[in-house]
Amino acid sequence: MGFQSTAETLLSQDVIGQKVSVAIHPQGSSQPHYIHGRVNQLSLRDVTDNGTRDYEVSLVPGFWFLSQAGTNRIFENKSAVEIVEEVIKSYGAFCPIELKVSKQYLQREYCVQFNESDLAFVQRLLAEDGINYYFTHTETDHTLVLADAPGSFADCPEGTVVIEGRARDVGAEGVFIFDWRRTLRYHPQACEQIDYNQDTPKNYYKQHIPTTSKFSQVPTVNCVQRYGGYNFKDGSNSCHDFEPDYNKLLTAHWMESMESGYNMAEGNSNCTGFRSGARFELQHSIASECDKYLLTRISHQATNSTGGLERYQNRFQCVAASVPVRPSREQVKRQMPGPQMAKVMELCSSASSGDADPQRMIRVQFPWDSDHNSCKLRVLQGYAGSGWGASFVPREGQEVLVDFINGDPDRPIVVGAMYNKDNPGPKYTTTQSGWLTQSGNANELRFDDKGGAEEVYLKAGKDWNYVVANNETGAVSNDQSLTVSNMRSMNVGADETKSVGSNQSLTVGGNQTLSVGQNQSNTIASSKTETIAVNFAETVGVAKELTIGGAYQVTVGAAMNETVAAVKAEEVGASRFLVVGKSMSEDIGKDRSLNVGDTSSHSAKKIQISAEDELTIKVGKASLTMKKDGTIILSGKDLTLNGSGKIGVKASKDVIVKGKKVSLN
Structure with a gap:
């Protein structure tokens, strides 16, 4: 807009941002129509012949200033209308706003403004939800109006307007549309x-x-x-x-x-009350053109010279007022230029419940919006299936890398984690790699590829539980060492086979108990030595059989007691030697039978044989019988009594000698 002033210089700080209203007086009316705005540009031109200076200013709605600012921020659980209100109200009096929306708009769980001006962001949100906007003007201000239904728009002051192409040429009094053109455009089906x-x-x-x-x-x-x-x-x-x-x-x-752009009309008029977002009734000679229309775009041209010549006209576009009008979705969402750094603020799954969040989601905070956390983010895993796969969840305070699905800032996903100065990694060497978890007594799986010292290190911070559904096979090419600080238990459901190629040593610090449900068989290829420091007790429930291929020696340092509850049989294949250092006593409850195949020899200083009832010594047909009543019977074929000294025969009664012949010398 151009104007003249007697001031030779106007300072930008006195003009830029100031409110300016332009009054357009319709013909035959004292009530002007206003166009209100704020100055965003000032141009100083030449001084005229009458001593004034020409100036030009550019007027914009306060809404325009949103294009000059922008930020990166997150909105949570707010509708598009609520977000737009919040952004616009931060500009205060520069952009008054009025809501004429008829719908309840969905609260967005998560909405991001990133590298967008506030204007582009607001226009995009309104377009996404199909909400239009226009401005109403007064002498002192203008207001941004949000509209989403036919009832959100008001009628123009002109009401019904007639098409009259000659009115402009002849300067006819009144308001007219000078020309009218309808355009039909193709659009997708x-x-x-x-x-x-x-x-x-x-x-x-x-x-x-x-x-x-x-x-x-x-x-x-x-x-x-x-x-x-x-x-x-x-x-x-x-x-x-x-x-x-x-x-x-x-x-x-x-x-x-x-x-909305399929069936559109445009034209020129001198209707000073035409504004975007206003409706008018068209009176046309062609009946099909007569309808009520909604103005969607308008351009004003007006002059007011010092000579008194005033002229006004506008160029407009409109659509039938009955057609739902929605803003174009050309204002696309700004794509994220790449991954973003973030800090983990919250784990959505508790430490004790794996079912609390099966997707293992987290909330993060981006450095460009430290006042808000993100929505729940899924974490990229190297392996993910239905109830199986990898599960590594970043912890609070950890730095992560966040990417965006299809570049959409509203679709973030965590793709990795990184170390920084505050969160250094494990103290691994350049040849070591692995996993070290975060806990007071962490779990760790580490690989070392150093030449000649290759190692796989596995540490369980507390318990280590593993399950093998079928077979387990392991091979140790050299030594194996296992240290159990407390108890160890092993349960083998069927057979166990253990093979030791060389020596085996077993040391038990306390007691050892071995329980065999059925048979036990021990085979020793060479010698066996068994040393028992104190007592040795052996109990056999039924029979015991001992077979020794060579010699058998038992040495007892003190007493040895042997008790056989039933029969005991002893068989010696060759000789048997029994040496008793002192006395030997045998006590037999019933009969004793001794059978010697050859000679039986007894040697002693004294031999005493005692029988309670009867003693019989028998050799072939000869026998000697002694009874407890004192009777002695000596029987045989020939009896020879030979004494190198005296032979005395003494009886308290008779001595009877009877024979075929008795010889006495």
Whole structure:
């Protein structure tokens, strides 16, 4: 806008940002129509002949200043309207706002502004939810109005306007539309949005909305958006679940934004009350053109010279007021230029419950928005299946790398973790690699590839439990050492075979108990030595059999007692020697039988044989019988009594000698 002033110099600090209103007086009315704005540019031109200086200023709505600022930030659990209000109200009086929205808009679980101006961000959110905006003007201010339905728009002061092409040429009094042109444009036949949600991975969410426009011969072309067009349920839902009804509405809004430019009219008029977002009634000689229209774009041209010549006209675009009007979705979401660094702030799964969050999600904080945490983020795993796979969850305070699905700032995912000065890595050498967990007595799996000292190191901070569903096979090429500080238990359900190629040594510090359910067999290829420091007790429930291929020697340092409850049989294949250092006593409860195949010899200083009832010595037909009543019977074929000295025969009664012949010398 140009103007003249007697001031030779106007300072930018006195002009830039100031409110300016332009009054346009309609013909035949004393009530002007205003265009209000703020100055964002001042141009100083030449001094005129009458001593004034020409100036030019550029007027913009306060909304324009949003294009000059931007930030990176996160909004949580707010609708698009709430976010837009928050952003615009931060500009205070520069951009008053009024809501004329008829719908309850979905709260977005997570919404990111990144490398976007505030203006681009706000326009994008409004376009995504199908919300229009326009301005209302007064002499002192202007207001941004958000609108989403036909009832959100007001009528122009002109009401009904007539088309009269000659009115401009003849300077007719009144308001007219001077020319009118309708344009029909082709657009895609349907809009389709396809998206993916990890909470229902078997379903690819799809919404398909066909156009209501009719074309005679056109190819069937659909406008398809994959990933990022859908919105999630609000933050009261613990899962990243889609809202199908709302996303269907968004797809319909997308289709309506394309249909808004399908049947459009444009023209010139001198209607000073025409404003974007206002409606008027058209009176046309062609009946099909007579309708109520909504102004979508307008350009004003006005002059006010010192000579008194005033002229005003505008150029406008409009659509039928009955057609749903949606903003174009050309304002695309800014893609993230690459991965972002972040700090882990929260684990969504408790330490004690593995089922609390099976997706192992976390919340992080980006350095460009330290006031807000992210939504729940999934963590990339090297291996992921249905109830199986890898599970490494970053811990609080850890630095992670966050990437974005399809570059969408609203779809972050953790792809890795890194060390920094505050979080250094394990003190591994350049040849070592592995995993060291975070706990007071950490678990660790470490590999060392140093030449000649290769090692696999596994440490359990507390318990180490493992299960082998079938076989376990191990091979140790050299030595194996196992130290158990407390107890050790092993349970073998069937057989156990152990083979020791050389020596085996077993030391038991306390007691040893061996229990064999059935038989035990020990085979020793050479000698066996068994030393028992104190007592040795052996109990055999039934029989015991001892077979010795060579000699057998038992040495007892003190007494030896042998008790046989039933029969004992002893068989010596060759000679048997029994040496008793002192006395020997035998006590037999019943009979004793001694059978010597050859000679039996007894040698002693004294031999005493005592029998309670009877003693019989028998050799062939000869016998000697002594009874307890004193009777002695000596029987035989020939009896020879030979004495080198005297032979005395003495009886208290008779001595009877009887024979065929008795010889006495």
